Amino acid sequence: MVRTLSYQAMAGEADSMEPFKNSISPSLVKLLSGHIRKNWPAFDEGVFLSEALDGLEGLELKARVDRVADGLLRHLPPEIKARSSILRAVLHPQQGNSPEQTSDDTGMRGFAIWPLSLVAGRHGLDNLDVTLDLLKDMTKRFSSEFGIRYPLIHDQDRVLSIMSCWLDDPDPAVRRLVSEGTRPRLPWAQQLPRLIADPTPALPLLHRLRDDPSEYVRRSVANHLNDISKDHPALVADLAADWMKGADDTRRKLIRHACRSLIKAGNPDVLTVFGHAPPELSVEDIAVSPQRITLGESIELSARIVSTAQVPQSLVIDYVARFLRANGSFSEKVFKGSSIDLPPNGEALFRKKIQVRPITTRRYYPGIQHLNLRINGKDFGDALFDLHIPD
Numbered sequence: 001m002v003r004t005l006s007y008q009a010m011a012g013e014a015d016s017m018e019p020f021k022n023s024i025s026p027s028l029v030k031l032l033s034g035h036i037r038k039n040w041p042a043f044d045e046g047v048f049l050s051e052a053l054d055g056l057e058g059l060e061l062k063a064r065v066d067r068v069a070d071g072l073l074r075h076l077p078p079e080i081k082a083r084s085s086i087l088r089a090v091l092h093p094q095q096g097n098s099p100e101q102t103s104d105d106t107g108m109r110g111f112a113i114w115p116l117s118l119v120a121g122r123h124g125l126d127n128l129d130v131t132l133d134l135l136k137d138m139t140k141r142f143s144s145e146f147g148i149r150y151p152l153i154h155d156q157d158r159v160l161s162i163m164s165c166w167l168d169d170p171d172p173a174v175r176r177l178v179s180e181g182t183r184p185r186l187p188w189a190q191q192l193p194r195l196i197a198d199p200t201p202a203l204p205l206l207h208r209l210r211d212d213p214s215e216y217v218r219r220s221v222a223n224h225l226n227d228i229s230k231d232h233p234a235l236v237a238d239l240a241a242d243w244m245k246g247a248d249d250t251r252r253k254l255i256r257h258a259c260r261s262l263i264k265a266g267n268p269d270v271l272t273v274f275g276h277a278p279p280e281l282s283v284e285d286i287a288v289s290p291q292r293i294t295l296g297e298s299i300e301l302s303a304r305i306v307s308t309a310q311v312p313q314s315l316v317i318d319y320v321a322r323f324l325r326a327n328g329s330f331s332e333k334v335f336k337g338s339s340i341d342l343p344p345n346g347e348a349l350f351r352k353k354i355q356v357r358p359i360t361t362r363r364y365y366p367g368i369q370h371l372n373l374r375i376n377g378k379d380f381g382d383a384l385f386d387l388h389i390p391d
Helices: 026-039 045-053 061-075 080-089 110-122 128-139 149-154 156-164 172-180 193-197 200-209 215-229 233-243 249-258 260-264 268-273
Strands: 281-289 292-294 298-307 313-324 330-342 347-355 367-375 378-388
Touching (some): 026 045, 026 061, 080 110, 172 200, 200 215, 281 367, 330 347
Antiparallel strands (some): 313 330, 313 367
16 A cells, blocks of 8 residues: 555545545544444444544554454354444445545445455354355455455465455455455565465466456565565566466566566566576676765666677666665665666666665665666676765
8 A cells, every 4th residue: 555555446435645644534433434324323423422532533544444444243143143243234335445435424445445445354254154255245345455354364274265256256346356355475564475385376366366357456466476575576587488388478567567676686487487597798898977975866877788699688777786784884765767678799888877865764874885787687897986975
């Protein structure tokens, strides 16, 4: 999610000019409360709103979601079937999760579904059939990828078996949930320890979805495989080689996106899958200009790449920054450069302008920093620049 919440399903209630936390706003909570009261007159709407809205605007998005989910649980019936019936009744009659389809007077969809799915998933483990059927309906109006993780942790084998029956569902949101809900390291979500340790139970599901007609589904499959690659790179490299057999352009795009972290890391097996063999070349005259900058300024990295091969070479050229840490060691960050075809005994000039600017995810320290090229997984050269940090 702050992957910019790029999910189609998660764009509904969020204005691009507002913080995502405002997707769970006081007005949305009031609308939800009204729908629950309409469908279950015993609902103590006044107490629920008093609890849910107290300090809500000072909370971040996930905390707002949990606040609403916890409040609903306290005030809805404890019996799973009764509670699920009420939650289903407040769903918007019209399915779909495009940005313009938001909650209204006819029902709830978009971001309002997130806390509802947590109530269903966290607290519906004693009746998985009812719970999974409800989560399946909810995902058609947002995404149940967060709520479904609790049943998966509770009884992975049974839940995967039920989800396998969704692979041919006519709604792409349901098919996507099969992949997205089982992602072992889904951002902003509870991790799935068993699938992190052994992702193979989910692989038959991903195989069935690899050529799905929906880009929405295929992108989820790619992201799922990218998750797996962080713990099992050899498995994903082997799978990529297998899936590449007879692959059309659409599947090749999926595989490349699935392998993006391995490509960036220079994994030689994955690079070979995409036709990038170990390079036969030298890197000459690698340099940084200017050699001393102040944080916020730009430098240019340049080098000559000279082929030593008698055949053409397909090259993926990235650049690696090794930034100084407080203890004198270095942290490595790989940045995308370019892809080129280098002719036999030919050469190419690499130039890249790089702005070294403050960002929230990295702290810079003054002193000598290092840059080099990573070509088809192999590192070349070492260019230095001196970074000045203003007081």
